[in-house]
Amino acid sequence: MRRALEQGQFELYYQPKISSGNGRVSGMEALIRWNHPQRGLVPPIEFIAIAEESGIIAPIGEWALQQACRQNQSWIEAGWSDFPISVNVSIAQFKHKDFSKIVAAALAQSGLNAQFLTLEITESLVMENPELFILELERLKALGLRISIDDFGTGYSSLSYLKRFPVDELKIDRSFVRDISTNPADADICRTIIMIGRNLGLSVVAEGVETEAQAGYLRRHRCDELQGYLLCRPEPASQISVRLAEQTLLYPALWQKRTAFRLALIVDDDALSLQALARALQSDDCRILSATSTAMALEMLATYDVAVVVARRWVGEISGTEFLQKIRKSYPGAVRIMMGDHADLEDVSTELNRGEIYSFILQPWDEPHLRAALQKAFAYRDLKKSLASDFVQNSGQHNERLTHHSEKASR
Structure with a gap:
């Protein structure tokens, strides 16, 4: 050397x-x-x-x-x-x-x-x-x-x-x-x-x-x-x-400048069911992302600013509850919805009551109800962002007041 x-x-x-x-x-x-x-x-x-x-x-x-x-x-x-x-x-x-x-x-x-x-x-x-x-x-x-x-x-x-x-x-x-x-x-x-x-x-x-x-x-x-x-x-x-x-x-x-779509992610290991859900939820102001596995879903969540996640009760061998809890930890701003039958609803009632899951959609679903549930979830996400923004702004003003009073006291 x-x-x-x-x-x-x-x-x-x-x-x-x-x-x-x-x-x-x-x-x-x-x-x-x-x-x-x-x-x-x-x-x-x-x-x-x-x-x-x-x-x-x-x-x-x-x-x-x-x-x-x-x-x-x-x-x-x-x-x-x-x-x-x-x-x-x-x-x-x-x-x-x-x-x-x-x-x-x-x-x-x-x-x-x-x-x-x-x-x-x-x-x-x-x-x-x-x-x-x-x-x-x-x-x-x-x-x-x-x-x-x-x-x-x-x-x-x-x-x-x-x-x-x-x-x-x-x-x-x-x-x-x-x-x-x-x-x-x-x-x-x-x-x-x-x-x-x-x-x-x-x-x-x-x-x-x-x-x-x-x-x-x-x-x-x-x-x-x-x-x-x-x-x-x-x-x-x-x-x-x-x-x-x-x-x-x-x-x-x-x-690249992205179109101002609101993004929803559907996670379902059944490809046919996934296609039907995507078609039902697609709209002029909403873009639907699809994932057939939790690994694919996590990649999409990291890449895009997803507002709402809709997951089946089971995705492969992983429970939707476990998956949505993981999302709640890494992406707290994403609104979480689960789909399943009456038996599934009994299993996830605790998570619903705690607010870990925003809502539960019973199957078989109908398109109007599904669209309405998604729009409510988007509105809830908008409200959360607005409240968070107000909190940050008010905190900044509060800190400025504290600094002003501190400087005044030191003088």
Whole structure:
């Protein structure tokens, strides 16, 4: 690896961060690759750990920092970049007594304004020695750059420390994003991290986004930026330069303006019954989504903003009650309706009384009754959204009044 560094065998690839609001490139992460003369392109997972153990990681990291700063400065001069470039920092680099001076030198040599550089530091590194970390971060922040905590959610950081860290960004670890559409626990973790970031005034990036369902769920819960193979794989600077010059959306389907349909999802493992239900419920202002399995239904719920879910008492070997409870946890805004016979009604009466299921439709159903039940469910959803919006608005006004009174009292 020392020879590789001397001979210029290392290369930086770049992976964009995409604004979830407009689909434009809002950041770029520099990722190192090793162009081995015999083995070809070697990914970092195969050599970074060895580089850290051998001590060569510090000069490799310094080279990567310098190269990334020069690259972003060239994009800025070409008029293609108005965003920060992110560089990962290893433990060895961070513990170097002159690390802040090394960063300052890289900025000075490249001419890059510090506001266009982000240093990504893993959460586990942060928590190794939080007090020391805060001191070093303050030295780095004095340069004017941005700090991101990478792999957030895996390092057990204390919220009391997090509010003291002079950081700008949290990156949700890919392990939580991977099963976000099927695992309520992962969905809860992602929503919580987004909420923490928003309350602390930090931007939140989700890495490892590989499906439309993941992207749709994260966008709907106002994650600031998305990064992953769905949008763009890491590419050499030459290819990224072409993308930046063209200024096109990397995955335009996610940001296409959607028709203002209200969405209902029907879940039934009987294909014929599903078709009949979809035909009966389709209307000018309502679009019907269909799923023959709970797995398919969860993907659709993550991808689309579904207002109403209609499920049979049993979907395959899974009870509709269990499935709707899962939806209630991950998608509390979705109104839940169950279909079944009189025997099923007796089984789910407790859930109905608790409000875990909005309504129960007896079979055989008739079309007018079915349509009326769906319209009532839509109206109920609209009411819930309106009340939630009023609550948020009133809470904001209440907080402003408290702040005003507090400031007045302090004076």
